[in-house]
Amino acid sequence: xxxxxAATAFLTISLSLMACTRDVPRGASTTVRVDDFGDTxxxxxxxxxxxxxxxxxxxxxxxxxAGARVVGRTHWDSYPAEARAVPDVGNGMQPNIEAVxxxxxxxxxxxxxxSNRAAARRLRQAGITTISLHxxxxxxxxxxxxxxGLAIGDSARGAVLGDRVLGEIRAVRTSxxxxxxxxxxxxxxxxxxxxxxxxxxxxxxxxDELVVAAGADNIFGDRPESAxxxxxxxxxxxxxxxxxxGPTSAPKLLVNPAWRAVRAVREGRVLVVxxxxxxxxxxxxxxxxxxxxALLDSAAAASPRTTNAVKR
Amino acid sequence: MRARxxxxxxxxxxxxxxAAIAFGSVSLSLAAVVDALMxxxxxxxxxxxxxxxxxxxxxxxxxxxxxxxSGAALQANLRNALAEPYLLGVSGGAAVGAVLATSLSVTGxxxxxxxxxxxxxxxVMAVLAVAQAARGPGDARVLxxxxxxxxxxxxxxxxxxxxxxxxxxxxxxxxxxxxxxxxASWAGVRWTAGYVALGGTLLMVYGREIExxxxxxxxxxxLGVDTVSATRRIFLISSLLAAVxxxxxxxxxxxxxxxxxxxxxxxxxxxxxxxxxxxxxxxxLVVAADLAARVARAPAELPLGAVTALVGVPFFLLRLRRMS
Numbered sequence: 001x002x003x004x005x006a007a008t009a010f011l012t013i014s015l016s017l018m019a020c021t022r023d024v025p026r027g028a029s030t031t032v033r034v035d036d037f038g039d040t041x042x043x044x045x046x047x048x049x050x051x052x053x054x055x056x057x058x059x060x061x062x063x064x065x066a067g068a069r070v071v072g073r074t075h076w077d078s079y080p081a082e083a084r085a086v087p088d089v090g091n092g093m094q095p096n097i098e099a100v101x102x103x104x105x106x107x108x109x110x111x112x113x114x115s116n117r118a119a120a121r122r123l124r125q126a127g128i129t130t131i132s133l134h135x136x137x138x139x140x141x142x143x144x145x146x147x148x149g150l151a152i153g154d155s156a157r158g159a160v161l162g163d164r165v166l167g168e169i170r171a172v173r174t175s176x177x178x179x180x181x182x183x184x185x186x187x188x189x190x191x192x193x194x195x196x197x198x199x200x201x202x203x204x205x206x207x208d209e210l211v212v213a214a215g216a217d218n219i220f221g222d223r224p225e226s227a228x229x230x231x232x233x234x235x236x237x238x239x240x241x242x243x244x245x246g247p248t249s250a251p252k253l254l255v256n257p258a259w260r261a262v263r264a265v266r267e268g269r270v271l272v273v274x275x276x277x278x279x280x281x282x283x284x285x286x287x288x289x290x291x292x293x294a295l296l297d298s299a300a301a302a303s304p305r306t307t308n309a310v311k312r
Numbered sequence: 313m314r315a316r317x318x319x320x321x322x323x324x325x326x327x328x329x330x331a332a333i334a335f336g337s338v339s340l341s342l343a344a345v346v347d348a349l350m351x352x353x354x355x356x357x358x359x360x361x362x363x364x365x366x367x368x369x370x371x372x373x374x375x376x377x378x379x380x381x382s383g384a385a386l387q388a389n390l391r392n393a394l395a396e397p398y399l400l401g402v403s404g405g406a407a408v409g410a411v412l413a414t415s416l417s418v419t420g421x422x423x424x425x426x427x428x429x430x431x432x433x434x435x436v437m438a439v440l441a442v443a444q445a446a447r448g449p450g451d452a453r454v455l456x457x458x459x460x461x462x463x464x465x466x467x468x469x470x471x472x473x474x475x476x477x478x479x480x481x482x483x484x485x486x487x488x489x490x491x492x493x494x495x496a497s498w499a500g501v502r503w504t505a506g507y508v509a510l511g512g513t514l515l516m517v518y519g520r521e522i523e524x525x526x527x528x529x530x531x532x533x534x535l536g537v538d539t540v541s542a543t544r545r546i547f548l549i550s551s552l553l554a555a556v557x558x559x560x561x562x563x564x565x566x567x568x569x570x571x572x573x574x575x576x577x578x579x580x581x582x583x584x585x586x587x588x589x590x591x592x593x594x595x596x597l598v599v600a601a602d603l604a605a606r607v608a609r610a611p612a613e614l615p616l617g618a619v620t621a622l623v624g625v626p627f628f629l630l631r632l633r634r635m636s
Contacts, residue, residue: 197492231336231612237356257497258367263355263356
């Protein structure tokens, strides 16, 4: 049995964090008519039955007021609450084509990862319009909003929504860097995505942008990938002020002997992030940035952190 | 085996262990490593060397010794130079036991190895039954085929258990199944080393019996050894050793295949000597393979089992060709 293959498949499932092959250079087209697989979206498209194969686009469609047109979603979609009522067509990555066709969609929205390419092609062969979109950086979200606006016949609304979310993130960034809000040295963080092996976020992830907007620096912000694998040794060396982790893994980190090599863990500076909120590069990114900011602020207030100047 | 050969084996282990302490994904100067070992280094260097690298090297030694001894005992017991816990499906069975224990949250200290042991014993019995039904466990190819089949079944069973657990757990479990020392802690080192020492001691105690078994059934019976119960005993001990390594480091294949051959080529003739030499060589091989896994694509880590397979598979093919 090929575990490598299985592992690769699992690694890509439901993780919009994962890096994926760039099929079309970003900004290659001036209009939003050519998606990230290079497929053209008809300008006259008025989607009535949409299957959304990514939690981010499901959220977006509901936010655009097109929730009633969503006839299929992935197993992982949980926001907004109404989305749960939409039939589950399974995993968003390498979707089951039969299940998707069973929802009788006219448009299917996919996450543009290389593993979804075959599915997009087969759906198009079946006469269905597919829209395949990257979801790594915040700018990808704006682009997705514009595409989905086009798909439901309301381009203006899509553009406004995309700008609004990016504006919210910008506002958090401005308040974090203003003289009174951002006094002192910027804290450094390590974002714990998962263990065994250790994965974190890199430059290509929206989370890196959110962390920076929240007034902190990602210790692996120099890595070009969206989700690089890193070593514990390297984390020890880069010595972050805080470790950010999900609610299930944070307690495990604190008692894991190997993780105690990391000073922030040893000294209890592990901040629990709400993964349901921050785990998606979607409509609530502004709120996510504010939440990260609040988390860092309250941590700093609880115990004034040792700045790099004091460390050595 | 001559004193010079023993010295060579020990020296190789020492060199591998020192290299594994000195090198890693973060490069430290030799002086920094020595200072860290003495407890007077910079805090981050001290953490890297003492909390991350040392237990990892110690666990590598215990795991490698366990795998080497398990392979040597199985080979002597089955009179089959291709016998090895991974190829015989023993490790796969152990993995099923460990995964079941973990998914049922039976994870008390030392319990996972016991669950792995139970799985390993079931796998051994299944492999021997399959081989018996064909042409007897003495036929190397039949035995390995039976082992591979049982291993495939174990993998299928693990996949089914996995289908029901959250993604994160699946990812970690798959990583673990490819073999890794990344989880090394002193507590883990203690129980792994404890079980490995127990298994090793038992093999030494029953060394003469294995020696006689290796002569064949008839001579063994003539010498007054109850071959059936003696064989079963050795299988149990070898399974325990393999299971402990699986619980500690996942599936690390081919070590048990390669190292007894190295021991024999260095002149090990007695069973006890081969087992001891396999323990040392196995430790060296696993520590060196783990070092390669850590630095080859640093800061990312390669699965340890993949590195040992890269060494082991060509070796296996050479052996197979020589046999036919």
